[in-house]
Amino acid sequence: DVKVTQSSRYLVKRTGEKVFLECVQDMDHENMFWYRQDPGLGLRLIYFSYDVKMKEKGDIPEGYSVSREKKERFSLILESASTNQTSMYLCASSLAGAPNQPQHFGDGTRLSIL
Amino acid sequence: AQKITQTQPGMFVQEKEAVTLDCTYDTSDPSYGLFWYKQPSSGEMIFLIYQGSYDQQNATEGRYSLNFQKARKSANLVISASQLGDSAMYFCAMRAKNTGNQFYFGTGTSLTVIP
Numbered sequence: 394d395v396k397v398t399q400s401s402r403y404l405v406k407r408t409g410e411k412v413f414l415e416c417v418q419d420m421d422h423e424n425m426f427w428y429r430q431d432p433g434l435g436l437r438l439i440y441f442s443y444d445v446k447m448k449e450k451g452d453i454p455e456g457y458s459v460s461r462e463k464k465e466r467f468s469l470i471l472e473s474a475s476t477n478q479t480s481m482y483l484c485a486s487s488l489a490g491a492p493n494q495p496q497h498f499g500d501g502t503r504l505s506i507l
Numbered sequence: 508a509q510k511i512t513q514t515q516p517g518m519f520v521q522e523k524e525a526v527t528l529d530c531t532y533d534t535s536d537p538s539y540g541l542f543w544y545k546q547p548s549s550g551e552m553i554f555l556i557y558q559g560s561y562d563q564q565n566a567t568e569g570r571y572s573l574n575f576q577k578a579r580k581s582a583n584l585v586i587s588a589s590q591l592g593d594s595a596m597y598f599c600a601m602r603a604k605n606t607g608n609q610f611y612f613g614t615g616t617s618l619t620v621i622p
Contacts, residue, residue: 424608435614443608492540496610498552
């Protein structure tokens with residue numbers, strides 16, 4: 394089974410802090426994604442990556458950056474955390490070139506910015 | 508542009524009854540896949556079922572089936588014999604060939620199963 398592991402289930406940080414959310418997958422997937430989830434808004438794509446050192450902006454990249462130095466690891470960085478970034482963050486991975494394959498998700502990180 | 512619409516923010520169903528969760532989609536790509544996910548209150552997203560645009564038959568996985576009506580661009584999830592553990596958020600998603608790597612999600616439907 395595919396395993397996507399997010400470093401924290403719950404995280405509390407203060408405004409202005411630099412926050413790192415880590416995600417690791419163990420199935421050699423090319424594609425990795427970061428979403429944020431807010432009630433009534435569904436999943437919104439922040440960034441995705443289809444290869445090492447490659448990244449693409451999603452729908453809401455402002456205030457975030459990402460890093461993918463190794464194929465299995467995709468990090469989301471909040472450069473200077475703000476209260477409006479309090480949310481649930483979900484990491485996912487998928488195979489490239491396989492439209493019948495689903496995304497596989499981590500358990501999510503509930504981030505609170507105080 | 509790809510778009511997924513789920514018009515039911517919340518649904519209730521009696522235990523052991525069947526329930527249908529609606530999903531419509533919009534794409535100009537003839538090759539696409541449709542996915543349903545379940546998200547319990549604990550937060551993890553669980554993949555349930557897949558339907559390909561060229562599949563001739565509706566997909567089924569245990570108590571889950573997909574009512575795929577291609578001409579109407581709908582892909583409704585049917586859960587038969589509802590159980591209390593089915594209470595969760597359900598998301599419909601699409602992946603189209605011409606946008607390769609991206610998935611597009613609806614806003615979700617919250618299902619509550621009543622004993």
